[in-house]
Amino acid sequence: MTRVLNKELAGHIGETVTIQGWLHKKRLLGGLNFITLRDRSGLAQTKIEDKDELEKLRGLQTGSVLSFTGTVVADERAPGGAELHDVQIEVLVPVEFESPIEIDKPLDHKSENLDTLFENRVVGLRNPRETGIFKIQATIKESVRQYFHSLEFTEFNSPKLLPAATEGGAEVFTLDYFGKEATLAQSAQFYKQMMVGVFERAYEIGPTYRAEPSATTRHMTEYITVDAEMGFIDFQQLLATVGGLLKTVTESVWKTNEADLKTWNAQPVLLPEQIPQLALEEIHELYSKQTGENSRGEKDMRPDEERWITEYAKKNLGSEAVFVVKWPASEMKFYHRKDAENPEFAERADLIFRGLEIATISMREHRYDVLVEQLKTMAGGDPDADGFRYYLSAFKYGLPPHGGFGLGLERLTARLIGLSNVKEASLFPRDINRLNP
Amino acid sequence: MTRVLNKELAGHIGETVTIQGWLHKKRLLGGLNFITLRDRSGLAQTKIEDKDELEKLRGLQTGSVLSFTGTVVADERAPGGAELHDVQIEVLVPVEFESPIEIDKPLDHKSENLDTLFENRVVGLRNPRETGIFKIQATIKESVRQYFHSLEFTEFNSPKLLPAATEGGAEVFTLDYFGKEATLAQSAQFYKQMMVGVFERAYEIGPTYRAEPSATTRHMTEYITVDAEMGFIDFQQLLATVGGLLKTVTESVWKTNEADLKTWNAQPVLLPEQIPQLALEEIHELYSKQTGENSRGEKDMRPDEERWITEYAKKNLGSEAVFVVKWPASEMKFYHRKDAENPEFAERADLIFRGLEIATISMREHRYDVLVEQLKTMAGGDPDADGFRYYLSAFKYGLPPHGGFGLGLERLTARLIGLSNVKEASLFPRDINRLNP
Numbered sequence: 001m002t003r004v005l006n007k008e009l010a011g012h013i014g015e016t017v018t019i020q021g022w023l024h025k026k027r028l029l030g031g032l033n034f035i036t037l038r039d040r041s042g043l044a045q046t047k048i049e050d051k052d053e054l055e056k057l058r059g060l061q062t063g064s065v066l067s068f069t070g071t072v073v074a075d076e077r078a079p080g081g082a083e084l085h086d087v088q089i090e091v092l093v094p095v096e097f098e099s100p101i102e103i104d105k106p107l108d109h110k111s112e113n114l115d116t117l118f119e120n121r122v123v124g125l126r127n128p129r130e131t132g133i134f135k136i137q138a139t140i141k142e143s144v145r146q147y148f149h150s151l152e153f154t155e156f157n158s159p160k161l162l163p164a165a166t167e168g169g170a171e172v173f174t175l176d177y178f179g180k181e182a183t184l185a186q187s188a189q190f191y192k193q194m195m196v197g198v199f200e201r202a203y204e205i206g207p208t209y210r211a212e213p214s215a216t217t218r219h220m221t222e223y224i225t226v227d228a229e230m231g232f233i234d235f236q237q238l239l240a241t242v243g244g245l246l247k248t249v250t251e252s253v254w255k256t257n258e259a260d261l262k263t264w265n266a267q268p269v270l271l272p273e274q275i276p277q278l279a280l281e282e283i284h285e286l287y288s289k290q291t292g293e294n295s296r297g298e299k300d301m302r303p304d305e306e307r308w309i310t311e312y313a314k315k316n317l318g319s320e321a322v323f324v325v326k327w328p329a330s331e332m333k334f335y336h337r338k339d340a341e342n343p344e345f346a347e348r349a350d351l352i353f354r355g356l357e358i359a360t361i362s363m364r365e366h367r368y369d370v371l372v373e374q375l376k377t378m379a380g381g382d383p384d385a386d387g388f389r390y391y392l393s394a395f396k397y398g399l400p401p402h403g404g405f406g407l408g409l410e411r412l413t414a415r416l417i418g419l420s421n422v423k424e425a426s427l428f429p430r431d432i433n434r435l436n437p
Numbered sequence: 438m439t440r441v442l443n444k445e446l447a448g449h450i451g452e453t454v455t456i457q458g459w460l461h462k463k464r465l466l467g468g469l470n471f472i473t474l475r476d477r478s479g480l481a482q483t484k485i486e487d488k489d490e491l492e493k494l495r496g497l498q499t500g501s502v503l504s505f506t507g508t509v510v511a512d513e514r515a516p517g518g519a520e521l522h523d524v525q526i527e528v529l530v531p532v533e534f535e536s537p538i539e540i541d542k543p544l545d546h547k548s549e550n551l552d553t554l555f556e557n558r559v560v561g562l563r564n565p566r567e568t569g570i571f572k573i574q575a576t577i578k579e580s581v582r583q584y585f586h587s588l589e590f591t592e593f594n595s596p597k598l599l600p601a602a603t604e605g606g607a608e609v610f611t612l613d614y615f616g617k618e619a620t621l622a623q624s625a626q627f628y629k630q631m632m633v634g635v636f637e638r639a640y641e642i643g644p645t646y647r648a649e650p651s652a653t654t655r656h657m658t659e660y661i662t663v664d665a666e667m668g669f670i671d672f673q674q675l676l677a678t679v680g681g682l683l684k685t686v687t688e689s690v691w692k693t694n695e696a697d698l699k700t701w702n703a704q705p706v707l708l709p710e711q712i713p714q715l716a717l718e719e720i721h722e723l724y725s726k727q728t729g730e731n732s733r734g735e736k737d738m739r740p741d742e743e744r745w746i747t748e749y750a751k752k753n754l755g756s757e758a759v760f761v762v763k764w765p766a767s768e769m770k771f772y773h774r775k776d777a778e779n780p781e782f783a784e785r786a787d788l789i790f791r792g793l794e795i796a797t798i799s800m801r802e803h804r805y806d807v808l809v810e811q812l813k814t815m816a817g818g819d820p821d822a823d824g825f826r827y828y829l830s831a832f833k834y835g836l837p838p839h840g841g842f843g844l845g846l847e848r849l850t851a852r853l854i855g856l857s858n859v860k861e862a863s864l865f866p867r868d869i870n871r872l873n874p
Contacts, residue, residue, distance in 0.1 A: 022835055065835050065836070093838075126634055149579070152477060158865065194559050194874075198568055222598050386872075400529060427593060
């Protein structure tokens with residue numbers, strides 16, 4: 001008999017069908033026994049009354065793979081509004097080991113329990129609430145791509161095996177590459193800029209590596225970045241593109257994954273037509289005045305300030321996202337562009353969303369001679385080194401004004417759902433203490 | 438004035454518009470001067486008659502970024518059927534260096550010239566024929582995803598930083614991970630199987646690493662694999678899924694990128710409803726009989742045999758793709774499943790497409806105890822080692838019968854277009870001799 005998915009049961013009331021999936025939960029109440037079966041589409045409730053059938057399940061643990069053939073009966077109390085009765089059971093794969101982690105109740109995500117969560121990740125992910133995180137993440141990726149395609153971006157793949165350290169600092173993984181030293185890409189920065197000369201608008205969703213030597217709630221050693229770059233635009237157009245992306249993704253996730261979001265008690269996102277832009281020093285001033293702290297003159301945002309400005313913007317500007325602009329040029333990377341009218345500032349923005357920086361955005365210096373000079377004086381880089389000369393050739397042979405951004409996929413996922421640690425939004429997180437599973 | 442794309446010119450006949458892009462080609466014929474401008478949408482022909490305007494281009498090289506404002510005139514001979522006249526030129530970014538590689542003529546892809554091609558890749562990719570390869574590749578990726586989504590696969594990202602070598606042999610990159618040894622993923626194999634327990638059907642398009650110590654036309658050290666895995670299926674359903682994927686991608690590429698395919702003289706793909714399945718030994722027999730070679734009894738296909746069988750199948754079976762089935766169980770990987778009815782064979786297939794193996798497909802052993810046994814006896818693996826025990830836990834707690842495949846994105850791209858080296862289908866190829874650009 002052809003298999004029917006759990007979510008399709010309600011369309012087969014009165015029919016005899018076969019469903020297949022994992023033993024999710026047993027409730028044995030003597031004469032009345034309910035078995036919940038999980039498949040890719042969700043849960044199905046089944047009622048087993050026949051003792052011989054029930055006997056087949058003796059000793060079987062959660063995760064056993066079963067095939068149930070029975071009659072579909074409408075029942076409002078069952079998930080999906082239908083239940084399977086008069087079930088004939090076939091055991092496809094018996095499981096005799098008791099699950100190391102609960103599969104049918106919300107798992108503990110308190111920070112002191114995360115290590116247990118990740119240690120048992122392979123099985124824990126089968127908990128539908130956990131699965132939901134990554135269904136949401138899959139929607140985010142798809143929505144990001146659709147948005148980019150609607151704007152005529154071309155998707156590309158940049159190499160992650162690179163020659164000796166380029167833009168990064170010390171936090172770089174190195175490896176032996178047939179006797180030479182190679183490094184793992186800390187970003188797709190140089191490649192996405194090169195791609196402006198080819199596609200004008202290009203994006204990649206790919207892995208990024210940072211040998212971050214501490215375990216924090218916002219860092220991993222391997223994570224997924226949405227990298228994008230576009231030519232023939234100015235700073236405000238760039239910010240509008242990022243704002244549009246956040247809005248599109250938010251709407252798409254709430255449309256596609258509302259049920260999963262609700263199991264996490266996720267709150268709808270408050271976003272105005274235009275994401276407000278606040279100058280770094282303006283935020284320092286507001287924060288210092290209202291909290292009694294003093295961040296005035298600091299060249300970065302404090303983590304606490306990122307949380308504070310979100311609350312402020314939510315209350316006063318009707319937005320859970322803020323662009324922090326007017327960053328000091330003295331702190332910028334060599335490939336950033338200065339604001340032509342206010343050269344003490346770089347044309348850079350951070351996107352703070354629900355208390356966390358989720359994207360860094362900037363216009364790039366596109367003039368070859370200025371860029372070479374900035375590389376030498378600001379980064380101490382050698383324009384003839386392998387790590388730079390190919391990159392610089394893109395400028396030598398003509399790049400238009402351009403800008404782009406990198407957005408952390410796990411950070412965005414975590415903030416949309418309300419998870420407090422980015423690792424909760426990574427299937428198999430990696431940090432200084434964890435290289436498994 | 439708002440920018441109009443080159444491809445949109447024909448919709449603005451008689452209007453004054455601005456186009457922006459790269460100086461692609463100059464033809465200065467005295468009074469009559471044609472300048473071709475390139476933007477993300479293609480090429481536009483412009484006619485410059487005013488001497489003062491022309492003077493602005495003096496000394497400017499290919500790649501200079503220009504803004505042209507002029508009147509759109511219909512002209513059948515121009516690309517897109519329209520041309521820009523009475524042009525006012527604004528030089529956005531002047532380029533004074535002569536392009537190291539030709540941008541407006543087909544680049545030389547002969548094997549002895551590939552090193553030059555890759556050395557100048559950053560600029561060479563701007564050649565529209567080269568750009569076309571990666572537009573086709575972007576379509577392939579999008580088409581693969583749409584196909585998977587239509588079958589309810591969920592996209593996931595697996596880590597590429599792994600603990601000490603697992604399934605692979607010697608060809609693995611290792612790196613220092615905070616004092617421990619880590620390796621770069623040679624495949625997403627273990628993770629996609631784990632994902633069957635979570636999503637039932639899962640796929641990833643991601644980078645894969647192999648420390649291949651030789652330079653061949655079919656290997657790179659970093660490449661992109663389409664990895665997929667599905668539960669509750671049998672071998673024939675799996676092969677049908679792969680066949681459907683190849684058919685869908687082929688149709689999609691020819692629909693979306695026909696013009697680019699034609700610049701490469703790519704030929705439409707001959708594929709029947711069902712891709713033919715030929716046993717390995719049957720192919721050895723046919724090949725040996727017809728070529729005078731002798732591959733009988735060999736446990737793999739010879740590269741020449743892969744080419745030969747494609748010609749054979751094209752002529753006799755109306756197919757440029759072949760599934761090679763009935764591989765000896767003695768040669769299978771420990772996670773492969775034996776054919777229950779013919780245990781001397783593994784339930785594995787290779788997909789040969791236009792003379793090249795582009796995918797490896799197999800059913801996996803899903804029974805925990807059998808798998809542990811196969812791991813020990815066939816691979817000499819320790820079930821308690823980090824590289825295996827998390828993987829095995831997916832089986833310990835229940836996985837249904839499942840199978841999947843890995844398909845090389847660059848290989849598929851190369852064979853669809855007719856490129857003879859997979860590196861030509863990688864933006865920035867990596868091999869033993871090349872870690873740049």
